[in-house]
Amino acid sequence: MTNVSISNKQSIPPGDLSGRDAFGAALGHKWRDATCTEPKTCRRCGETDGRAAGHRWTDATYDAPKTCRVCGEQVGLPRGYIGDLYGTWS
Secondary structure (H helix, E strand, C coil): CCCECCCCCCCECCCCCCCECCCCCECCCCEECCCCCCCEEECCCCCEECCCCCCCEECCCCCCCEEECCCCCEECCCCCCCCCCCCCCC
16 A cells, blocks of 8 residues: 555555544544443544433333333332242242
């Protein structure tokens, strides 16, 4: 592969363009929104900004455990869960 040369601009060696356009100018950050567990993160360089958004929990019901409305993570057991306390129903 050869060097990239654009008009009278300085040549840039191949593979040396990380974070820069063909002219050598910085591309800037390309942010991925924060998630429940990760802060806002740049897709290009991995830099982070701020804090994770945090979970937004709904209370457990008799059918489902406590659940995050954003990512669907579940914690614990359904509210009325008694497990194998009485064995298997037949």
